[in-house]
Amino acid sequence: MTAASDLAPSYDLVVIGGGPAGLAAASLAARAGVSTVLFDENPGVGGQIYRAITTTPVADRAVLGEDYWAGAELASEAKASGALIVNGATVWSLDPQKIVGVSIAGKARMIEAKHVIIATGSQERPFPIPGWTLPGVMTAGGAQTALKAQGLVPSGRTVMAGTGPLLWLLAAQTLRAGGRIDAILDTTPWRNWLQALVHLPDFALSPYFAKGLALLREVKAKVPVHRIDRVGAVGKEKLSEVVFASGGRERRLPADLLLLHQGVVPNVNLANAAGVEHVWNDRQLCFVPVLDADFGSSVPGIAVTGDGAGIAGGTAAAERGRIAAIAAVRALRPEATLPDTQAIRQKLQREEMGRAFLDWLNRPAESFRQPEGETLACRCEEVTAKQVRDMARIGCEGPNQMKAFLRCGMGPCQGRLCGLTVTELIAAERKMTPAEVGYYRLRPPVKPITLAELASLPISEAERKAVER
Amino acid sequence: MARTADVVIIGGGIHGCSTALHLALRGLKPILIEKDYAGRHASGVNAGGVRQLARDLLEIPLSIASMELWERIEELVGDDCGFSSHGTVLIAESDEELAGFRERVDDLHLRGLTHEELIDRAELKRLVPAVSDYCPGGVVSRRDGAADPFRTTQAFRRRAVEEGAEIIEGVTVTGLTRVGSNWRVETSDGAFEAPKVVNAAGAWADRIAAMLGEPVPLTVVAPMLMVTSALAPFIEPVVILRGRKLSFKQRENGTVVIGGGHLATPYRDRNETVIDWNKLALSARTVWELFPAMHEATIVRAWAGIEAYMPDGVPVVGRSSTSEGIFHQFGFSTHGFQLGPATGAVMAELVATGSTNTPIDGLGIERFRP
Amino acid sequence: MFKRLADTGTAVAIVVDGKPVAARAGDTVAAALLAAGIDHCRTTPVTGAPRAPYCLMGVCFECLVTVDGVGSRQGCLIPVHDGMKVETQIGKREAGR
Numbered sequence: 031m032t033a034a035s036d037l038a039p040s041y042d043l044v045v046i047g048g049g050p051a052g053l054a055a056a057s058l059a060a061r062a063g064v065s066t067v068l069f070d071e072n073p074g075v076g077g078q079i080y081r082a083i084t085t086t087p088v089a090d091r092a093v094l095g096e097d098y099w100a101g102a103e104l105a106s107e108a109k110a111s112g113a114l115i116v117n118g119a120t121v122w123s124l125d126p127q128k129i130v131g132v133s134i135a136g137k138a139r140m141i142e143a144k145h146v147i148i149a150t151g152s153q154e155r156p157f158p159i160p161g162w163t164l165p166g167v168m169t170a171g172g173a174q175t176a177l178k179a180q181g182l183v184p185s186g187r188t189v190m191a192g193t194g195p196l197l198w199l200l201a202a203q204t205l206r207a208g209g210r211i212d213a214i215l216d217t218t219p220w221r222n223w224l225q226a227l228v229h230l231p232d233f234a235l236s237p238y239f240a241k242g243l244a245l246l247r248e249v250k251a252k253v254p255v256h257r258i259d260r261v262g263a264v265g266k267e268k269l270s271e272v273v274f275a276s277g278g279r280e281r282r283l284p285a286d287l288l289l290l291h292q293g294v295v296p297n298v299n300l301a302n303a304a305g306v307e308h309v310w311n312d313r314q315l316c317f318v319p320v321l322d323a324d325f326g327s328s329v330p331g332i333a334v335t336g337d338g339a340g341i342a343g344g345t346a347a348a349e350r351g352r353i354a355a356i357a358a359v360r361a362l363r364p365e366a367t368l369p370d371t372q373a374i375r376q377k378l379q380r381e382e383m384g385r386a387f388l389d390w391l392n393r394p395a396e397s398f399r400q401p402e403g404e405t406l407a408c409r410c411e412e413v414t415a416k417q418v419r420d421m422a423r424i425g426c427e428g429p430n431q432m433k434a435f436l437r438c439g440m441g442p443c444q445g446r447l448c449g450l451t452v453t454e455l456i457a458a459e460r461k462m463t464p465a466e467v468g469y470y471r472l473r474p475p476v477k478p479i480t481l482a483e484l485a486s487l488p489i490s491e492a493e494r495k496a497v498e499r
Numbered sequence: 500m501a502r503t504a505d506v507v508i509i510g511g512g513i514h515g516c517s518t519a520l521h522l523a524l525r526g527l528k529p530i531l532i533e534k535d536y537a538g539r540h541a542s543g544v545n546a547g548g549v550r551q552l553a554r555d556l557l558e559i560p561l562s563i564a565s566m567e568l569w570e571r572i573e574e575l576v577g578d579d580c581g582f583s584s585h586g587t588v589l590i591a592e593s594d595e596e597l598a599g600f601r602e603r604v605d606d607l608h609l610r611g612l613t614h615e616e617l618i619d620r621a622e623l624k625r626l627v628p629a630v631s632d633y634c635p636g637g638v639v640s641r642r643d644g645a646a647d648p649f650r651t652t653q654a655f656r657r658r659a660v661e662e663g664a665e666i667i668e669g670v671t672v673t674g675l676t677r678v679g680s681n682w683r684v685e686t687s688d689g690a691f692e693a694p695k696v697v698n699a700a701g702a703w704a705d706r707i708a709a710m711l712g713e714p715v716p717l718t719v720v721a722p723m724l725m726v727t728s729a730l731a732p733f734i735e736p737v738v739i740l741r742g743r744k745l746s747f748k749q750r751e752n753g754t755v756v757i758g759g760g761h762l763a764t765p766y767r768d769r770n771e772t773v774i775d776w777n778k779l780a781l782s783a784r785t786v787w788e789l790f791p792a793m794h795e796a797t798i799v800r801a802w803a804g805i806e807a808y809m810p811d812g813v814p815v816v817g818r819s820s821t822s823e824g825i826f827h828q829f830g831f832s833t834h835g836f837q838l839g840p841a842t843g844a845v846m847a848e849l850v851a852t853g854s855t856n857t858p859i860d861g862l863g864i865e866r867f868r869p
Numbered sequence: 870m871f872k873r874l875a876d877t878g879t880a881v882a883i884v885v886d887g888k889p890v891a892a893r894a895g896d897t898v899a900a901a902l903l904a905a906g907i908d909h910c911r912t913t914p915v916t917g918a919p920r921a922p923y924c925l926m927g928v929c930f931e932c933l934v935t936v937d938g939v940g941s942r943q944g945c946l947i948p949v950h951d952g953m954k955v956e957t958q959i960g961k962r963e964a965g966r
Contacts, residue, residue, distance in 0.1 A: 071927055073897065073948045078926055085895055087877045120946070125773045136939070140776055153928045163931075165909045165921035166870065172925035175945075180893070180900040181874035207874050267919050268908050287870045297928070305771060409923075410930065412915040431536070434543065434649035437752070442728055442799055442930040442941065474774055477927075478728065478797040480939065485787045487780035728941055729914040731961045753914060753961045797941045 032116045034137035034486075041067045042362045043355075044130050044143035045113075046121045046300065049077020050101065050344045051336025051351035052149030053108040058355040060113035062366035067141070068108070069119040069132055071477070074179075075105050077151050078171065079344035082179035093206045094178060095199075097241075097344075104348060122475035124148070124304040126329045131475065138483045145331050145358045148301050149351060152294035152337035155316070155394065156447050157192065158401040160262035162290065163409050166269025170291035174200045183209030186286030189272045191215035191261050194293040194392040195242060201249040213283060214255045215274050217292065219395045229387035236384030238343075256281075259397065263288050292394040296338045299444060302472040305329050310465035313389045314341055315399065316450060317469050324357035325350060333357065341389075346381035349374050400454050407455065408448035410441020418452055422459035429453055429470045442478055445470045501683060501690035504530040504665070506850055508697045509672050509684070509707055511535075512542035513648070513836060514828050515699035516655035516666075517843025518850075520576070523662035525851045530691055531664060532684065534671040535770065538652030540701060541806035542836065546724055546746050546758040547648045548737050549837045551614050552587040552640035555813050557861040558838065559612060564857050565841035566614075566642055575840065577661075578654035581647030583751065585735035588618075588626055589638040590789070596742055597636050604638055614640050629733050629790050645737050645748050648836055655839070672700075675710040682824055695850050697826045702767050702805045704815075704829035708864070713821045715830070715867050716810050721765035721772040721803035722758060722833050723779055727796040729753030738789075745785045755796065757782055760833060763803035772803040808832045813862060816842060817849070820865040826850055827864050871903050883953040890955075898944035898955055899925060899932040910934050910944060911958040933958060 045056040048070030056068040068075075076083035080101025088094055108115060116134065123131030128143045154169045161167065170190060176182035183204055188211050190201055201211055233239055249255075260275040264282075272285045295316035298308060307328035308317040318340040319327050325335040335354035336347035352374050359366050401407060401415040408418075413436045426432050429439065429452050438452055439445035445452075449470050457467045506522055508515045511533030522529040533539075549569050551562045573579045591597035597617075604617045618626070619636045626639060660666055667688070674685035681692040698707040705717040730753050737748040744759035761778035765771075779801060786793050809815065809830040819825035828846050831838060841857070848855045878893035883901060892901035899922040902910055909919035911933055922932035925945045932944035935956040944955075 071946055073946070082895070087875055087893075087895060089875065089877075093874075118946075118948075123774070123776060127773065129776075131776050138780075153926065154924065163918065163920060163923075165919055168922065169924045169929075172923060175925040176871060176900055176903060177874075180896050180904065181877070182871040182900060182904055183874055184870065185872035186870050209872075268921075410913075412913060412918070427536070431649075434538075434653075440800070442797070442933065443928065444799065446928045473800045473802045474776075475798060475801065477943075478799045478941065480794070480941075481727070481783050481786060481796045481798060482794045482939075484776070484780050484783035484798060487777060487783075489777065489780060489784075729961045731963045733963070795939050 032114065032134065034134040034139045037067070037139055037141060040142035041065050042144045043147065043358050044069065044141060045147045045149055046124070047077065047149035047151055047336070048072065048075035048115065048117065049079060049149060049151045049336060050104055050348040051151070052077070052147070053104045054348040054351035055147045055149060055335060055355035056113040056115065057108040057111035058352050058369070059359055060111040062359040062363060062368060064359055064362050066113040068113055068115045069121050070115070070117050071120040072117060074117055075108065075115060076101050078175065080105065081175050086178050087181040088178065088207070093203055095203070098178070120477050121300065122477045122479050124300055126305045128331050133479055133483050136480070136483055137486045138479060140487060145362055146333070147351070147354050147358060148332065148334045148338055149336045150297045150300050150338050151347070152341055153297045153446060154291060155293045155295045156451050157290040157292050157398065158405055158407055158415065158451050159290070159398065160405050161264055161269070163406055164263050164265050164269045165267070166265065166286055167263045167288045167290065170197050170200045170289040173289050174203065177203060177207065183207045184287050185210055187212050187284055188287045188289065189213050189215065189283055189285045190289045191217060191272070191274070192291040193218040193394055194291055195238070195388065196294070197291045198245045198249055200289070201253065202245050205249065205252055211253045212285065214249070214253050215258045215261055216255055217258060217261065217395060217398055218392060222391050222393055226387050226391035229384070229390060233384035233387035238384055238388070259395065292398055293392055294337065294341055295450065296340060298469070299446060299472050299476045301327065301334050301338065302469065303474045303476050304332060306332060306334060308469065310463070311340060313386070315393060325354040326357060342382050342385055346378055349378035349381060353378070399451065400458050401451065407451045408438035408441065410443050411437040413438040415455060418455045419459050422456045426456070427460065428468055429456065432456065433470065439470050444472060444476065501692040502530070504528050504691060504693045506695040506697060507532065507682070507684045507691050507693040508699055510699035510701055510704070511537035511656065511666065511668065512540065512699060512701050513538070513652045513655060513839035514831070514842055515697070516652055516659055517839045518697055518699060518828060518846045519664040519666065520655050520659035520662060521844045521847030522850065523659055523664040525847055527851060529664045530693070531659070531666045532670050532672055532686055532691070533666065533668045534703070536668045537656040537666065538649045541804035542652045543649035544802055544804040545648045545836050546748065546756055547645045547836065548587065548746060548748065549582065549644045549646050550587045550640065550737065551643055551837070552638065553589055553739065553741065557813050560858045561816070561838050561841050561845065563614070564845070565838050568840035568844065569644070569646070569837070572840070576654040576658040578650065580651040580654050581751070582644055584642060584644035586626065586639050586641045587643035587737045587739060588623065589739050589741060590623065590627070590630065590634050591637045592634055592740065592742055594635050600638050614642065616641065626736055627734060627738060629792050631789055631791060634789070639736070643737065645750070672707065675707065695824050695826065697828055697846060697850065699828045701829055702765070702807045704807055704827070708827065711819060711822045711825060713819060713864065715815065715864060717830060718808040719765045719767050719805060720808040720833065721763040721805050722760050723763045723774060723801060723803045724756055724758040725779060725782070725798050725801040726757070727755040728799050730755060730796060733792065740785065743785045745782060745789070747786065755793070757786055765803070765805045767805050770805070772805060774801050774803065806831065806833060814838070815862060815864045816846070816859050817863040820863065820868060870906065873904060881949050881951050883949050883955060885955045886957055892949045896949045898934060898936060898947045898949055900945070901949050902944065909957070912960050914961040917960050
């Protein structure tokens with residue numbers, strides 16, 4: 031275990047995040063002779079897609095599928111590369127001078143980097159429905175993490191709701207593992223096909239096409255699937271039933287567990303707080319960093335790669351990580367021998383093929399992104415959709431003013447689960463585009479740190495003298 | 500065609516908005532021009548302390564006048580601004596420090612100023628039970644308090660508009676020239692003309708002054724603040740230190756705001772600040788020693804607002820020394836929030852009548868003439 | 870809500886609100902709580918509503934618990950160890966607790 035005090039004061043390259051992008055980047059850079067450290071906040075490497083790849087208790091390889099096990103090679107390559115890989119390391123600050131604030135086991139350090147690759151991946155898109163804060167309601171990604179890392183499968187009355195490939199993958203994995211799913215509520219709007227259809231030929235050529243069809247068949251053979259346009263969680267202290275409707279007809283299903291998912295979006299907090307410029311991506315309905323062809327951001331020396339650069343999936347993330355790492359090595363150690371970038375770009379292009387189809391098809395309906403009434407928009411500070419809408423109507427023009435008025439986005443999750451919702455609600459009420467409304471200005475620490483952790487930062491002699499009374 | 504007004508105010512912080520309100524209350528027609536939005540910078544993101552305690556003698560009249568307004572803030576702006584009054588306590592960390600405080604308080608009392616009151620260890624413990632035992636006493640100003648800065652600035656803005664002021668946001672001033680008896684204010688969205696102009700442009704005020712050939716030695720600073728997640732109520736007054744840098748207060752929602760003047764690096768042309776965690780670590784250590792109960796409090800956010808600091812640490816309030824019809828109201832040097840309500844009233848009085856009854860001697864811009 | 874797929878892994882004994890809970894090596898605090906069938910792990914500081922782990926990937930901050938005396942830790946990021954003391958958080962934390 032690497033302790034905070036074991037870290038060098040500076041590294042040529044700091045990679046943040048140990049998913050496919052981060053692992054591939056760190057491993058390529060370290061092999062090219064660049065002093066590289068990779069920080070990852072989870073107990074083990076793999077990110078979300080290859081979660082617990084080195085420790086999973088799920089022994090039957092068929093349960094998680096071969097796409098999951100492909101991560102083992104990335105992890106072992108990274109381990110052998112010479113990069114220092116530190117798990118349980120939470121990066122809570124990054125600034126344009128590339129000073130990285132990191133905590134390990136309650137001790138904080140500020141590390142200088144010549145170059146930073148942000149590979150913090152994606153998170154599930156907020157899914158604000160009535161009752162989504164009740165115990166018993168979780169994200170599908172969360173359930174998948176519990177399966178991969180701890181071998182936990184849903185065992186009570188379980189309902190899944192939403193849209194997107196991950197929902198079907200989790201359903202299949204759960205069923206293979208002997209878990210229980212009572213129903214799947216598919217929220218994909220029919221009319222998404224109108225926009226998706228033109229991209230079908232591309233998708234048909236991508237590796238995801240056959241896999242996707244097989245998954246759908248596998249799941250639909252075992253679980254009833256309902257097309258719905260409204261869903262809510264009901265219960266007093268915890269979930270007791272799921273209410274859903276298609277058209278006017280309302281139905282209820284008693285449930286112990288409701289798993290929600292409507293796609294993933296880039297995890298923007300760290301890049302945003304570091305001053306990286308972001309733009310609205312209307313196809314993926316999220317903010318993405320402005321990047322060059324090597325994933326370099328608007329802040330010199332900071333790259334954002336993997337799904338954090340815009341959603342493209344795990345295999346593409348690894349290729350993107352390699353491209354970002356090659357650019358870093360070129361800047362840091364021009365004499366190093368590097369792999370053929372052209373070949374990597376071609377692989378990436380193949381991986382990204384079909385993304386347009388998936389994006390358009392699984393674009394969540396407005397009603398699931400722009401809640402109304404008493405549905406909570408901000409879970410932390412318990413701010414309702416109505417409060418946000420009302421405030422926008424009486425003149426609040428942006429998310430940052432909204433923060434000051436309602437405290438939405440000011441709780442511990444720092445807007446991760448309300449940011450997109452608040453932007454979209456303001457846009458809807460003020461008849462603006464999300465691009466015009468913008469996003470929260472995020473402030474460090476992007477992960478809370480204790481006062482004791484902050485006080486544990488080594489203080490230089492000069493600073494000590496400066497404060498002597 | 501330039502748009503006209505009685506007064507153009509440059510800058511939509513609490514000072515500009517307060518001046519706009521008080522001018523409108525006097526029946527004048529002000530137009531306020533703000534380059535971002537009202538309260539975007541220091542006025543909206545400061546620590547929210549409403550403090551008469553430990554002020555420079557030159558500021559005390561404005562501070563006392565402001566306190567009167569704070570105590571009826573809802574009547575003035577139609578919003579309580581989150582103002583609550585639990586006093587400010589300046590804590591002495593040693594006997595020597597306390598002796599110094601005693602001299603200051605005695606001196607103030609000789610001048611007839613009684614808002615600062617020396618307290619012993621027992622009274623300190625009564626007011627701030629969580630404080631460490633090593634602190635021998637301090638000074639309290641019992642009428643002081645705290646308010647919500649963004650809400651306050653917005654409330655002044657809103658009431659100013661209700662009273663007839665026009666507030667134009669997202670527009671930058673690019674030039675200032677004399678045209679006949681008027682000043683012509685060029686902006687990114689056309690020109691404005693008025694016989695009087697108030698420069699309340701905060702960290703950017705030196706640029707306005709420079710347009711008048713009246714350079715000022717203003718430093719752009721960004722004092723850092725951090726806030727914890729909500730804790731059960733454990734401290735009522737605002738606490739400040741003098742030897743080490745600290746201001747400390749718990750808001751009604753339970754969060755604790757920690758500041759005190761350690762500085763971030765400001766980039767005023769980009770509206771950005773970069774936090775210096777090594778300095779915030781000093782604040783964390785100070786809090787650690789002063790309030791042992793805070794060790795495991797979690798810090799959820801740190802930020803800094805961009806503002807102006809003058810070499811002598813007191814603001815510029817008064818007429819221009821070079822240009823008839825121009826007035827300055829900037830440079831509040833990291834403690835201007837409490838002064839906002841009355842400084843706006845005094846400025847409006849000065850602009851409208853040519854003089855003011857509140858002493859502002861020593862705050863004029865002429866003190867920086869080479 | 871959840872069952873363990875295979876009862877592999879070394880047993881790890883943790884204490885949740887004073888009561889013993891059987892966890893497994895490789896569990897995070899949040900996973901151990903879910904596996905043990907707890908209803909909720911905290912109540913909110915704003916309205917006191919009960920909350921349970923939601924995303925399990927460090928994003929939502931719903932699984933905040935006090936771990937070995939340190940409050941507001943993200944339970945989904947912390948591996949369990951023998952003798953670990955976990956406390957659910959009720960509303961606003963007391964300063965110093």
